[in-house]
Amino acid sequence: MIKKILAIIIALISISSVVEARVYIDITSPGARQIPIAVVDFEGAEYGKQIADIIRSDLEYSGFFKLLEQSSYVERSNESFDAENWRPLTVDLVIKGSVEVVYSNLEKLIKVNISVFDVFSSTRILNKNFIAKENILRLISHKISNAVYENITGLTGVFDTKIAFVVEDANRKFIYIMDWDGERVRRVTDGDNIVLRPHWSPDGLKLAYTFERLKRWGINLIDLRTLNSDTLLISQSSNIVGDFMSNGEELLISSSKRGSSDIYKLNIATRYLTPLTDSNNIEISPSMSSVAKEIVYVSDQDSTPQIYIMGADGNNKRRVTFSGTYNTSPNFSYSGEKIVFSSIIDGRHQIVTINKDGTGMTQLTSNGGNNEEPFFSPDGRFIVFTSDRLGYKALFITRIDGSGQKVLSPNKVRALGPSWSLK
């Protein structure tokens, strides 16, 4: 008797856990089809359409979803979900929500409730509430996109991450940051003569960047919460900052202080430099993968600039690229599976990805401009890069398969040196 009860309990538990862990698509299967979904404008307050628009853009760009045209929706967010309304439209998932404005301590807050419905089984698979200050409406929308994305794919979304970059005007160069989708562009520094690509700390709270002042190259660390900056190093040699190491306590840099550019670890607290390379050749542009615990960089030791890789302590140095005569500007994906870099092909810079063992070299750009300075999103599914295909330097984004290339930086703004935050 007890055995029977136990068997039934176990069966119920295992059914429910299978339903809970159900991932609607298997990312690893080749040729996985795009899931057709509908995102209905949210009801209530004035923000319902804006939030839904942001969610639609995020999910559509991810490449996993096919957004159904809104004109064919027959059901609004404030109506209860009826699978019969959606079945004829061949939609798998429906996202609906509501927005409410509340006041708390004289602050205007927005409360958002979202639901994700599965049409086939006619069930709600996600129900979540969000609350935030009204002035960060876009951020909240991106966090909702993340929640929906994670629920359906099982992957962590990057829709609330940011891109830091350099803007040039006639005389000065500035550090700016913006949301991953090119919105909420805001300036971070007051301007310098020359500024090179900034790098994010792993916690997303600081940026390290290279600047030139009075014929000295310096490395600044700016705290985004206070906008206070600290100069870590400044001298006449070419000192260029690279990625943070994963503990956030050290920075990879290159410096020509010994004559020819070498790569060092710079301890932020002590300012102590530990060399990782030591040669009369150029070693420059270090980029680290936290997971692989290895560093990719550029070296001209075989006479032309090529991509190399070494351990986090500078050990086990080996060459990665053997095709082409000018391969520079590498970025290592967070997981360490892929490297993206810029290669001169037929006289122009193109964005190329390669596995860290040197196999699978894939060219992602092929238009008439020069495409440089690529940087992976934290999930390795997108790349932001600098391109002059519009006649001036601007930031572009692409999916990892080369599709969806579009400009990201504001119109007519000279933008370059992008870097993608982990958080």
Place this chain on the structure above:
Amino acid sequence: MKKLITISLIFLMMFMLSCAKKKTTAPDTVTKAEVAKEEILPPTTDGGGTRGAEQAKSATAEAPVAETSSPYADIYFDYDKFDIKPEAAGTLKSIANSMITNLKATLSVEGHCDERGTNEYNLALGDKRAKATKDHLVSLGVPSDRISTFSYGEENQVCKENAESCWSKNRRVHFVLTKGGVK
């Protein structure tokens, strides 16, 4: 009785499981740090140009007070190379002579590149051009401690056209001579 217990247990199990499925989570609040990050200066308009010019002026006013001049022509390099070309020999000899006779003069050697190639690698190339030039001057008798090197990479172009006629002008080393230089 036993049947009743069994059925109740089953229903209890189903009830518990269905409750567990409905995750009512606490509302997600955005962290204080993220909100604080939003209080950042608005983007500059194109009018930022004049402000930049004023700042640039005050920056040069703070430069070391010394008489600077550049009576020497720039020397030029081949694409992606830092070898001293034969054509540069004359200029380098004049500089060396001047430095040897004027014992107080100090020289700044600046390396530049054309805009092809990537920014960071070009900074390293500019360094190599400056260093090769310095080494050459040292071999001509100029004391090493009176020559400093600096690289601008591709960040300081004399012309912007997309053609070899312009690129060749940017692949250069530029000399700044400081007479009676003082720190």
